[in-house]
Structures are given as structure tokens and as C-alpha cells.
Amino acid sequence: MELDVASVIAKNCRIMLEDKDGLILGQCLTAVGWVAGTVPNLPDHPGIIELSMADVAGGGIAVGAALNARKPVVYVIRYQGFLWYNAISIINYAAKSLELFRVPCPLLVRAIASEGFIGPVAGNSHHSLLLRMPGLNVIAPMTPKEWTEAWEFHFGSNLNPTVLSEHRSSYKITKDFNVYRSVEPQVTILGISAGRLSALAAAGQLTQEGINVDLFHLVWLSPLRFPEEYLNSLAKSKFGIIIDSDYESWGAVQALAFQIMELVPGVTIKVCGLDKKSAGFSKTTDNVTPNSDRIIAKIKNQLNLRGK
Amino acid sequence: MTRYKKFKDVEIEIYKKMSMIRKFEKRIISAYESGNVSTPVYLSIGQESIAATLATFFSNGIPIFAQHRAHSYFLAFNGDPSHLMQEITSSSTSWSQGSGGSASISSKEIQMFGHSGLMGDQVPIAIGYALVTSSPVLAVVGDASAEEDYVMSAIGYAVKRKLPVILICEDNNYSILTEKFVRREWKLDDVAKAYGAVSFDIEDKPQEIWNKLSDWNFKDVLVLNINTERHNWHAGIGQDATPTQDRLADLKLHLLKSGYEKDLLIIDSNIDLRLDQIWS
Numbered sequence: 001m002e003l004d005v006a007s008v009i010a011k012n013c014r015i016m017l018e019d020k021d022g023l024i025l026g027q028c029l030t031a032v033g034w035v036a037g038t039v040p041n042l043p044d045h046p047g048i049i050e051l052s053m054a055d056v057a058g059g060g061i062a063v064g065a066a067l068n069a070r071k072p073v074v075y076v077i078r079y080q081g082f083l084w085y086n087a088i089s090i091i092n093y094a095a096k097s098l099e100l101f102r103v104p105c106p107l108l109v110r111a112i113a114s115e116g117f118i119g120p121v122a123g124n125s126h127h128s129l130l131l132r133m134p135g136l137n138v139i140a141p142m143t144p145k146e147w148t149e150a151w152e153f154h155f156g157s158n159l160n161p162t163v164l165s166e167h168r169s170s171y172k173i174t175k176d177f178n179v180y181r182s183v184e185p186q187v188t189i190l191g192i193s194a195g196r197l198s199a200l201a202a203a204g205q206l207t208q209e210g211i212n213v214d215l216f217h218l219v220w221l222s223p224l225r226f227p228e229e230y231l232n233s234l235a236k237s238k239f240g241i242i243i244d245s246d247y248e249s250w251g252a253v254q255a256l257a258f259q260i261m262e263l264v265p266g267v268t269i270k271v272c273g274l275d276k277k278s279a280g281f282s283k284t285t286d287n288v289t290p291n292s293d294r295i296i297a298k299i300k301n302q303l304n305l306r307g308k
Numbered sequence: 309m310t311r312y313k314k315f316k317d318v319e320i321e322i323y324k325k326m327s328m329i330r331k332f333e334k335r336i337i338s339a340y341e342s343g344n345v346s347t348p349v350y351l352s353i354g355q356e357s358i359a360a361t362l363a364t365f366f367s368n369g370i371p372i373f374a375q376h377r378a379h380s381y382f383l384a385f386n387g388d389p390s391h392l393m394q395e396i397t398s399s400s401t402s403w404s405q406g407s408g409g410s411a412s413i414s415s416k417e418i419q420m421f422g423h424s425g426l427m428g429d430q431v432p433i434a435i436g437y438a439l440v441t442s443s444p445v446l447a448v449v450g451d452a453s454a455e456e457d458y459v460m461s462a463i464g465y466a467v468k469r470k471l472p473v474i475l476i477c478e479d480n481n482y483s484i485l486t487e488k489f490v491r492r493e494w495k496l497d498d499v500a501k502a503y504g505a506v507s508f509d510i511e512d513k514p515q516e517i518w519n520k521l522s523d524w525n526f527k528d529v530l531v532l533n534i535n536t537e538r539h540n541w542h543a544g545i546g547q548d549a550t551p552t553q554d555r556l557a558d559l560k561l562h563l564l565k566s567g568y569e570k571d572l573l574i575i576d577s578n579i580d581l582r583l584d585q586i587w588s
Contacts, residue, residue, distance in 0.1 A: 049439070052461065054461035056458040056461075057461040058465075059432075061435050061436035061465065063436060065436040067436070067437050070441065088426065088458075092425070093424045093433060100404055102414075
């Protein structure tokens with residue numbers, strides 16, 4: 001039976017705890033659900049360390065635990081919005097330690113995004129706030145294979161801290177995502193995090209309607225992995241759209257759009273992410289990842305403008 | 309933890325370290341005045357007794373998590389002064405080509421971890437380090453950074469986990485030029501006690517510091533708020549007023565009265581000779 005993402009995370013964490021003397025630090029790790037089943041249910045294991053509810057101090061303690069790479073250390077941030085507090089020492093110390101002090105601090109941060117009826121602080125992805133900082137890997141896996149690759153990369157020869165921008169909507173996923181390739185693409189869709197689920201749905205719908213679509217997935221955000229194939233597609237389609245579960249305004253999508261437009265002459269890049277508003281708890285006030293309808297509308301609008 | 313049989317030996321060792329710190333920083337002042345140092349410098353002159361006593365007590369070393377004012381810790385714990393000179397003068401041969409400078413001193417040789425510039429973040433980081441090593445760690449803050457909200461919450465967690473952490477607060481009563489009474493009503497030792505730490509508010513006299521260290525059981529979290537007087541500006545070499553106390557002069561007088569004139573002469577001459585070679 002294929003394991004889903006949550007089970008793959010729990011399995012790798014269990015191996016790290018039991019075979020590699022690793023540590024998992026975080027708040028409420030042993031509470032009901034064991035962080036959506038991603039922390040192995042080992043109530044008495046000394047490597048599962050409950051921190052106090054002091055978010056800023058907790059991030060610093062996790063950094064100190066990983067300093068000098070004495071043990072593999074995973075730090076779980078239950079809601080990605082809490083990165084605003086927890087990231088202080090991760091950005092200012094862990095990410096700079098190797099460059100400034102020649103001391104590695106390879107902390108693995110599992111920052112878990114949630115959305116839908118969860119409010120203005122706990123809700124949404126926030127990986128964009130990290131991407132500008134040097135010395136920090138940021139990866140947004142959504143499938144078991146992607147998550148495993150990220151884990152193996154981090155605990156391989158890497159010496160820098162890594163933030164895994166996880167999304168709870170990925171936890172039941174068992175298979176790789178499809179890629180769409182056309183001979184003459186009219187649009188190149190690039191998806192990030194949970195935006196990839198909406199992007200897939202949109203690509204399927206557009207294809208059924210006879211629109212030629214290329215769809216690719218962006219997982220390794222910093223340092224950015226952007227294969228030549230994506231640039232070639234954009235050079236053909238002359239129109240790309242980037243979908244993300246983080247904020248659209250001043251976020252990863254806009255920064256990436258700028259980089260692409262510098263590399264591919266004549267291309268138009270649209271972006272589609274969270275609205276610039278706080279997420280309320282109710283359906284009418286929430287702020288969630290763009291759905292396929294919104295993506296399709298944006299694509300069709302652009303194609304109509306171009307007369308295709 | 310300590311190899312000394314009588315306290316006079318301790319005092320001689322403390323004097324040696326204090327004198328090195330004072331003389332080294334006087335060289336920095338000269339270099340600054342002559343334009344050979346152009347980056348910000350954070351001097352410990354006036355506060356030398358704290359690092360010197362700690363280093364004498366932890367003569368086998370201890371992981372050090374200090375902050376921007378840390379020449380004293382580097383030198384007291386036997387960091388190579390020529391390395392520090394190179395870093396402060398932004399030499400291409402220094403350990404970080406001057407990117408750490410005066411404020412972010414790092415040394416694998418003496419287990420001194422660099423500081424990021426975020427005041428007080430060294431405390432939770434030190435505690436995380438102790439969580440993994442289960443060995444004593446030394447964290448140093450000033451009275452201003454002790455107010456950072458994550459400092460005492462981290463101490464509270466160290467108490468909960470029974471981690472062997474010693475937190476030193478070099479309390480000169482000022483955050484740059486803003487006095488404590490303007491900023492808060494609480495005292496650090498009271499708050500530390502409330503969190504369950506063993507804590508004292510003491511003066512920066514070597515004997516007083518030494519006694520509190522000697523009483524430590526290496527199990528509880530120990531927080532020492534040490535009142536001291538920094539002679540120079542927060543950053544830079546200037547002075548606002550004539551210092552009202554000088555622990556180095558006090559210790560020297562005490563040792564001279566005890567008949568150690570020749571020992572002090574040799575100590576100071578050797579330091580001068582070494583610094584002449586380094587700063588030439």
C-alpha cells in the first residue's frame with residue numbers, strides 16, 4: 001500500500017528518533033492527533049521534546065539544539081503563520097551561522113500551513129517571508145516523493161537550515177502530480193504548494209476545453225530550481241501564470257514573475273495567490289488558496305486579450 | 309572545575325586576564341584614534357572582572373554564548389589575541405575577514421559561538437545547545453538585552469528541563485544612555501527566582517562572583533545579575549564621564565599590598581610584550 005505524505009513524514013521521523021538519536025522539538029507535539037499524524041506516536045520517547053508555548057524562545061532553543069550539527073533536529077511549527085514569531089532565530093542565527101561563523105546549524109523546520117476557517121494568525125502559507133534570506137533552504141513538497149527528496153537532501157551533505165513549507169492539504173496525497181506538456185502551449189502554469197492542486201484542476205478543465213496547457217510544479221523555492229524546460233515552455237507560450245497558497249502581493253509569485261520576465265523576452269506573467277486581506281474565520285471572510293475557477297478566469301481573460 | 313589551591317592564586321590569574329583585556333582594548337583605542345580601526349567597537353573596559361573571574365573559574369572551558377560586547381570573554385577564555393586583532397582590523401587573514409568584527413566574535417578553539425546581533429537571542433540558543441549536550445553552558449547578556457521577551461521565557465524552560473545553564477547579566481544600568489528605572493520596575497534576580505532559577509544580584513568584585521560560582525551545583529539554572537561600570541561608550545571609544553570605580557585598579561592595589569609586586573610586574577611586562585608583537 002502506498003503511504004500518504006503524513007505517513008511518510010511520521011515514518012522518517014520515527015527512523016530519525018530510533019536509529020539516529022535525533023530530536024523533534026515543538027509545541028503540543030504529543031497532543032491529540034500527533035500533529036495530524038506526522039509525529040510518530042511514541043509518548044515516552046526522550047527525543048520528542050515538548051517546548052513551552054513561548055514561540056520566539058522556542059525557535060531559538062531549536063536553533064541551539066541544531067548548532068554544530070551534533071544531532072539531527074526537526075522543529076515543528078504547527079501553523080505556518082507562527083513563523084512570524086518562530087523564524088526570528090532561524091533567519092537571524094541559523095541561516096547566518098555557517099557563512100559568518102563557519103559553524104553549521106542544519107535545523108530542519110517543518111512549517112505546516114493550514115487554511116479554511118482557522119483565522120488570521122494560524123491560517124495560510126507564509127514561505128514568501130523567508131525566501132529573501134541567504135543561507136536558508138526553502139522547499140514546498142506536496143507528495144511523498146517530494147517530501148522524501150527534501151528530507152534526504154537536508155540530512156545529506158547540506159549544512160544549512162531548511163524550512164519545509166508543508167501544507168495540510170497534502171497529507172493524504174499518495175501519488176506524484178501530473179505534468180502537462182503541449183507542443184504549442186498557449187499558457188504555462190506554474191504551481192507552488194497547495195496552489196498546485198488548484199492548478200491541476202484548472203489545467204484539466206482548460207485541456208478539456210481545447211486550450212493547450214503546460215503545467216509544471218515548483219518545489220525547491222530557495223535556492224530556486226527552475227529547469228530549462230520551464231523557460232522553453234514560457235518562451236513558446238509567451239504567457240505564464242504562477243499559482244501559490246501564499247500572498248500574491250509582494251510574495252514569491254511576484255518576485256518569480258519578475259525573474260522570469262527578465263529571462264524570457266516578451267513573456268507575460270500573471271500571478272494568482274492569496275488576496276491582500278486577513279483571513280477571517282467565516283466562509284465569507286476567509287482568505288484561501290485560489291481555486292481553479294479563479295485561475296481559469298484569469299487565464300482566459302489574458303488569452304482573450306491576446307486574441308487567442 | 310578549578311585547579312587553584314588558594315584564593316591568592318585565583319586572584320593572580322584573574323588579574324592576568326583583566327590586565328590582558330584592559331591592555332588589549334587600550335590598543336584598540338589607539339588603533340581607532342590612528343584610523344587603523346574603522347568599524348564599530350564595543351569595549352569592556354571597566355567590566356573586565358566578570359569575564360576574567362568566570363574564565364578563571366571555568367579553567368577547562370565552557371561553551372560561551374555572549375553578545376556584542378565580548379572581547380573580554382574571548383581574551384579571558386584564552387582566545388588568541390592576534391586573531392581578535394585581525395578581526396577588529398578587518399584583516400583578510402582573520403577568521404571571517406572582518407564580517408563578524410568586534411561585535412560577533414566566534415572561536416571554535418574556545419567554544420565561543422558568534423552573536424547574530426539580535427540582543428538576547430544567545431540565551432535560548434545556549435539553552436538549546438545545553439539541551440543536546442547536557443553540559444554546562446554560559447550565556448551573557450546586558451541589562452538591556454535581559455529585557456528581550458524571549459530571554460527569561462527561555463530561562464523558565466531551562467529550569468523546567470533542569471539544564472546546567474549559567475546566565476550572566478552585565479548590568480551597567482544603561483541601555484546606551486537610557487537608565488533602567490526608565491525602562492522597568494522589576495529586578496532580574498527577582499524574575500529569575502520566580503522562574504525557579506537560583507539567582508543573585510551582586511557586585512563585580514572577583515571574590516563575590518567567585519563565591520557564587522563556587523556555590524553552584526552545576527544542575528540548577530544560575531542567574532547572576534552583576535552590577536558593573538562600563539568606562540567607555542556603548543559603541544566606540546569615547547567617555548562621557550570619569551569612571552567612579554575601577555576593579556582592575558582595586559585588584560592591583562590589593563595584590564600589591566599583599567606583596568605581589570614582582571608577580572604583577574612580570575605579568576604586565578609579558579602582556580605588553582605580546583601585544584607589542586601583535587599590534588606592531
